[in-house]
Amino acid sequence: EVWNPNGKYRVVSTKSMPGTRWINLLIEQDCRLEICTEKKTILSVEDIVALIGDKCDGVIGQLTEDWGETLFAALSRAGGTAFSNMAVGYNNVNVNAANKYGVAVGNTPGVLTETTAELAASLSLAAARRIVEADEFMRAGLYDGWLPHLFVGNLLKGQTVGVIGAGRIGSAYARMMVEGFKMNLIYYDLYQATRLEKFVTAYGEFLKANGEQPVYWKRASTMDEVLREADVISLHPILDKTTYHLINKERLASMKKEAILVNCSRGPVIDEVALVEHLKKNPMFRVGLDVFEDEPYMKPGLADMKNAVIVPHIASASKWTREGMATLAALNVLGKIKGYPIWGDPNR
Numbered sequence: 001e002v003w004n005p006n007g008k009y010r011v012v013s014t015k016s017m018p019g020t021r022w023i024n025l026l027i028e029q030d031c032r033l034e035i036c037t038e039k040k041t042i043l044s045v046e047d048i049v050a051l052i053g054d055k056c057d058g059v060i061g062q063l064t065e066d067w068g069e070t071l072f073a074a075l076s077r078a079g080g081t082a083f084s085n086m087a088v089g090y091n092n093v094n095v096n097a098a099n100k101y102g103v104a105v106g107n108t109p110g111v112l113t114e115t116t117a118e119l120a121a122s123l124s125l126a127a128a129r130r131i132v133e134a135d136e137f138m139r140a141g142l143y144d145g146w147l148p149h150l151f152v153g154n155l156l157k158g159q160t161v162g163v164i165g166a167g168r169i170g171s172a173y174a175r176m177m178v179e180g181f182k183m184n185l186i187y188y189d190l191y192q193a194t195r196l197e198k199f200v201t202a203y204g205e206f207l208k209a210n211g212e213q214p215v216y217w218k219r220a221s222t223m224d225e226v227l228r229e230a231d232v233i234s235l236h237p238i239l240d241k242t243t244y245h246l247i248n249k250e251r252l253a254s255m256k257k258e259a260i261l262v263n264c265s266r267g268p269v270i271d272e273v274a275l276v277e278h279l280k281k282n283p284m285f286r287v288g289l290d291v292f293e294d295e296p297y298m299k300p301g302l303a304d305m306k307n308a309v310i311v312p313h314i315a316s317a318s319k320w321t322r323e324g325m326a327t328l329a330a331l332n333v334l335g336k337i338k339g340y341p342i343w344g345d346p347n348r
């Protein structure tokens, strides 16, 4: 699909993206926009090299693509200087290679913070209250009357939510769980989450002043402290060498038997084989997963586990957010081409 065929700058988007604002932004600024309409979900490096062609000023790409040496070299050969991932995470992008070939890299932070946190909260609740299992039970026609033991789950109020990685998304999730469900909070991050801490302190005081049970919070000095103490744990680190298989067999074993583990970050943060084993041995342990180690695949056995709620990497999938991500990705590419500062810059 080609927009503004006579535009001066050739910009390629490897996928169609929601909304029209991003398209208008580019064509109004003299770009010829080419949107790849290839049906297969994941494009190979060769597919993208072909899309880049001989002349290309910038590319908007997706987290499913491998943006390494080959693609940045191809983009640079075609005269390109700008690449934006339509994602906040950029573990699929080799930023050093981009720097080497003089290509600026952008990502799309900010617009997906609350949407992603809401999905992490949804998975926490779905796991705690066994919503998916109960839904399947109803649809299978198995409900024959109320019973005291039917789908008994966990009450979140008064339990402790643990957050690993208290950046934008982790902090938004923590606020939702503390304010929405009156959970206590323990978090681990390399940095202090000052705004989150101010919020929980003030909220705790507000509850106390109103005669309600206050919430407690602490910053853990190790991640293992969070894993041992929390009832619901949500993972929000970036994926890099230091966070690969952060949650392994030993760490799973250190968690409470009835804990809930939620992952809306990146799949390889959890050793998925170890997780399946743990789920099998501990039926009261539950997970809510939006991401998987080898997407789009799941490790054998995971899909059979009743104690797992699994969704297909949809944490940022609200209309407002996806349109915002597309707009930011276009602004990033346009910014570099036109010489404005780019919005999301992982080098900063």
Ligand code: DGY
Residues within 6 Å of the ligand: 063, 086, 087, 088, 089, 090, 112, 265, 315, 316
């Ligand atoms: C991201 O932005 O990194 C998400 O995984 C997709 O929205």
